Amino acid sequence: MSELAESKPAAGSKIAAPPRGLPGWLEIPLGGILVEPGNAVEYRTGSWRTRRPIHDPGKCTSCMICWLYCPDDAIVVREQKVVGVDKDHCKGCGICARECPVKGAMTMAEGGAY
Amino acid sequence: MAVQAVTQQKLALTGNEAVAMAMKQINPDVVAAYPITPQTDIVQYFSTFVADGKVKTEFVTVESEHSAMSACVGSCAAGARTMTATSSQGLALMWEMLYIAAGFRLPIVMPVVNRALSAPINIHCDHSDSMGARDSGWIQLYSENAQEAYDNTIQAVRIAEHADVRLPVMVCQDGFVISHSLMNLEVLPDEAVASFVGEFAPRYPLLDAEHPVTYGALALQDSYFEARRQIADAMSRAPAVILEVGKEYGRLSGREYGFFEAHRLEDAEVAVVAIGSAAGSAKAVADSLRGQGIKAGVLKVRVFRPWPWREIGDALGSARVVGVMDRADGLSNLGGPLFGDIRSALYDRTRRPLVVDYIYGLGGRDVSLEDIEGVFRDLLRIKDEGRVTEPVTYLGVRE
Ligand code: SF4
Ligand code: SF4
Numbered sequence: 001m002s003e004l005a006e007s008k009p010a011a012g013s014k015i016a017a018p019p020r021g022l023p024g025w026l027e028i029p030l031g032g033i034l035v036e037p038g039n040a041v042e043y044r045t046g047s048w049r050t051r052r053p054i055h056d057p058g059k060c061t062s063c064m065i066c067w068l069y070c071p072d073d074a075i076v077v078r079e080q081k082v083v084g085v086d087k088d089h090c091k092g093c094g095i096c097a098r099e100c101p102v103k104g105a106m107t108m109a110e111g112g113a114y
Numbered sequence: 115m116a117v118q119a120v121t122q123q124k125l126a127l128t129g130n131e132a133v134a135m136a137m138k139q140i141n142p143d144v145v146a147a148y149p150i151t152p153q154t155d156i157v158q159y160f161s162t163f164v165a166d167g168k169v170k171t172e173f174v175t176v177e178s179e180h181s182a183m184s185a186c187v188g189s190c191a192a193g194a195r196t197m198t199a200t201s202s203q204g205l206a207l208m209w210e211m212l213y214i215a216a217g218f219r220l221p222i223v224m225p226v227v228n229r230a231l232s233a234p235i236n237i238h239c240d241h242s243d244s245m246g247a248r249d250s251g252w253i254q255l256y257s258e259n260a261q262e263a264y265d266n267t268i269q270a271v272r273i274a275e276h277a278d279v280r281l282p283v284m285v286c287q288d289g290f291v292i293s294h295s296l297m298n299l300e301v302l303p304d305e306a307v308a309s310f311v312g313e314f315a316p317r318y319p320l321l322d323a324e325h326p327v328t329y330g331a332l333a334l335q336d337s338y339f340e341a342r343r344q345i346a347d348a349m350s351r352a353p354a355v356i357l358e359v360g361k362e363y364g365r366l367s368g369r370e371y372g373f374f375e376a377h378r379l380e381d382a383e384v385a386v387v388a389i390g391s392a393a394g395s396a397k398a399v400a401d402s403l404r405g406q407g408i409k410a411g412v413l414k415v416r417v418f419r420p421w422p423w424r425e426i427g428d429a430l431g432s433a434r435v436v437g438v439m440d441r442a443d444g445l446s447n448l449g450g451p452l453f454g455d456i457r458s459a460l461y462d463r464t465r466r467p468l469v470v471d472y473i474y475g476l477g478g479r480d481v482s483l484e485d486i487e488g489v490f491r492d493l494l495r496i497k498d499e500g501r502v503t504e505p506v507t508y509l510g511v512r513e
Contacts, residue, residue, distance in 0.1 A: 018339075025340035025347070030280060031219035032341035033318050034328035 041089075045072050049092035049112035055084050059105040066096035066106055087114050117310075117365040122300040129292035132260040132299060133199070133225045133285070134159035136267035138169055139307035140223075143194035143314070146174040146185035148204060152237075154227045154293060156199040179204040183211035190220040191329050193319025195271070197222065201289060202229035205243045209250075215282045216251025216345060218329055219317070221274030222282040224252075225267055228390065228441075229289035230477040238478020239289040241389060245442040245451045251345050253283040253352055254419040256389045258375075261299040262416075263287040265369055268302070271311045272359045278351040280317065290478065291391040302367060310366060352420045373422035375414040376429045378404060382411025384493035385433040385467075387456055389415045392439055392474070392481055399486045410490050415452070423459035430460060433467045435493040439486075439509075441475045449473065449506040468502050474509040485510055 029035050062082050067075040074090035076083050085096075092112055100106040127135065134156045137145070145164075147157040164173040174189075176182045182198050190196040200208060205226060215222050226244050230236040244254060255270060257263040263285065270283040287293055302310075318327045333341055357372060364370025377397045379385060386396045393414035400410040413429055430436050438457075440450025448454070449471035460466045472489055475481045489509065496502060 019336060022336055023340070025343040028337070028340055028344065029327075030317055030344070031217060031329070032331065032333050032337070033218070034331045035318065035325070037326040037328075 044088050045091045046074075046086075046088045046112075049090060051092040051094060051108050051110055052087075052112055052114060053085050053090065053092070053094070053096050054107050054109050055082065056105050056107075057083065059102055061102055061105070063101060065099050065101060069095050069099045071095065117362055119368060120303055120306045120366060122302055122367065124298055125301050126296050126298050127260055127264075127301075128155070128294055128296055129257075129260040129263045129287045130155035130227070130294065131159055132264040132297075132301075133267050133287070134163070135301060136264045136307070137197055137199075137225075138163045139302070139304050140195075140197070140268065140271055140311055141169045141308065142171055142197045142223075144172045144174065144186070144189040144196045145198060146176055146182050146189060146196070147198045148177070148179045148182045148200075149175045152179075152200070152202045152204040152229070154199055154201050154225075156225055156227070160199075179207040180211060183208040183215060186222050186224075187211055187215050187218065187220060190215070190222050190316075191218060191319070192321045193314075193316035195275075195314035196220075197224065199225040199227070201227040202231060202237070202243050205247060206231060209247070212247055212250040212252060212282075214330075217341070219280040219345070219348065220282060221271075221280055223267065223270045223274055224282065224284050225263070226284045226286045227289045227293045228286050236477040237289070239291050239391075239441070240476045240478065241286075241440075241442040242476075244284055244286050247284070248419055248451060251281060251349070252419065253279075253281055253349075253356075254417070255283065255285050256416055256418060257285065257287045257292065258391060258393050258414060259299075260287070260292055260295070260297040261369070263292060264299060264301065265363065265367065265371065266416075268307055268310060269356075269359050269363050269371065272362075273352065273356055275314060276355045276359075279348055279355050281345070281348050281352065286390070288390040300367070300369075306366060310363070349420045353417070353422055356417055356420075371416065373415075373417045373425055374429070375412075375416065377412040377414065379411035379413060379429055379433070381409055381432075383409040383434045384437070384490055384497060385411045385413060385430055385435075386437045386439060386486065386489060386493070387413045387415065387430070387452065388439040389418065389441065389452065392441065392486070395481065395483055396439070396486050399483055399490060403487070403490055408490070408494065418452075418455075421455055421459070423455070426456065427459045427463055430456070430467060431463050431465065435497045436460070436467045436469045437489050437493045438469060438471045439489070440471055440473050443473045443476065453506070468496055468500075470496060470502055470504070471506045472509045473506065479510060481510065
């Protein structure tokens with residue numbers, strides 16, 4: 001009954017190629033909801049980093065101040081000792097170096113790459 | 115399950131009372147609303163049902179309309195059937211959260227009493243408030259009278275919550291003209307409404323501790339587009355659901371609903387398109403013009419989002435001239451929102467009518483039968499001239 005010519009606004013576009021390797025709109029959960037708990041760890045906040053903290057284990061007293069303040073849970077602790085920085089998640093904000101009470105135990109260096 | 119027609123009660127109610135009655139019968143889990151102006155009587159009547167123990171609803175009064183919609187988003191995401199109501203500036207203040215409700219795919223139902231937006235300050239009817247929200251991802255149903263406002267509110271629950279849709283719905287009615295006018299209408303028994311709307315089956319409820327989910331995560335260049343494309347898909351599935359629900363409601367109540375009402379359009383040469391109460395006046399004018407041998411017809415839009423463009427094109431396609439009546443001005447220099455969508459619906463047709471726009475009734479300016487007859491006469495003039503010289507006319511404004 002329609003006297004329309006070709007006109008389909010809902011059809012998928014084959015004209016431009018979308019970025020590959022991620023789920024399509026038919027596959028993702030409703031409303032952009034994340035259905036897997038705790039997957040923030042997969043998001044590499046370290047990729048933003050333009051400065052990097054340098055930890056000196058020789059000076060560090062493992063007072064845990066940096067561990068307490070780090071907004072990205074990027075201070076690595078083993079057997080109650082601060083042993084370094086998680087490079088995948090450290091975003092280089094510098095809070096650890098600023099709060100560290102021991103001179104030279106945590107300092108910031110220019111450049112994000114280790 | 116076969117739906118049986120039920121005996122209904124005849125009551126004299128205002129549009130606001132009719133919608134509050136529908137909300138009482140729907141008996142939602144949560145209603146979050148701002149309790150003072152620009153709120154409507156709907157929420158006031160509903161709060162008395164809560165106080166009298168007539169509903170089991172958790173009624174949350176909040177400090178603004180922005181908070182009202184925020185609370186609705188939280189409650190619906192938690193897994194509760196959620197409603198609110200608003201009007202005018204209140205809807206404007208909800209703006210940010212409207213997009214989030216649709217983006218999270220939350221089936222919130224919200225009656226909207228259509229009133230003008232400031233400035234200047236005005237409290238009377240026009241469609242500027244909800245028309246501005248037309249791209250927010252909410253389904254929009256419009257009502258011609260209190261009966262339709264009641265019927266649309268009940269159907270909206272089923273449309274919003276349908277697995278193919280999962281989008282919020284606004285049920286719009288004209289401020290004062292409908293909201294404050296008494297009308298005799300038929301009301302379904304409580305049990306019939308309860309079984310029609312059924313139990314709410316939430317998707318990804320936050321309160322399901324066994325299956326924790328995150329709402330509102332960041333989606334950047336690599337996935338935002340996909341989430342938005344999904345909403346467009348839901349909107350494209352909504353028409354079939356709207357028709358299915360409208361038919362089932364018809365079997366229950368004797369009042370079936372479609373996308374629009376086509377009044378004497380089959381052989382109409384001049385047709386008026388209108389939304390809300392003015393459509394009733396336009397139908398009366400068309401009938402009297404028919405008596406004078408003029409082939410006049412009316413299309414009354416019920417569903418504005420999703421836009422049933424194909425069916426509207428088919429219904430209007432054989433008219434010679436179509437006059438769109440917009441109770442909102444797009445301030446675009448090319449008329450109102452309905453005008454743009456009607457012209458667009460007709461554009462791809464091999465034979466298409468001339469289409470013009472009449473902006474009318476802003477801020478509650480009355481539109482009389484004579485005004486609408488004037489529109490039909492103008493359409494006849496355009497038909498004789500065979501071309502459009504002025505696409506947009508401001509109807510009944512002082513020069
Ligand atoms: S704040 Fe400084 S001293 Fe304390 S644990 Fe961190 S790096 Fe070591
Ligand atoms: S620079 Fe910031 S993110 Fe990186 S370890 Fe220090 S406090 Fe944490």
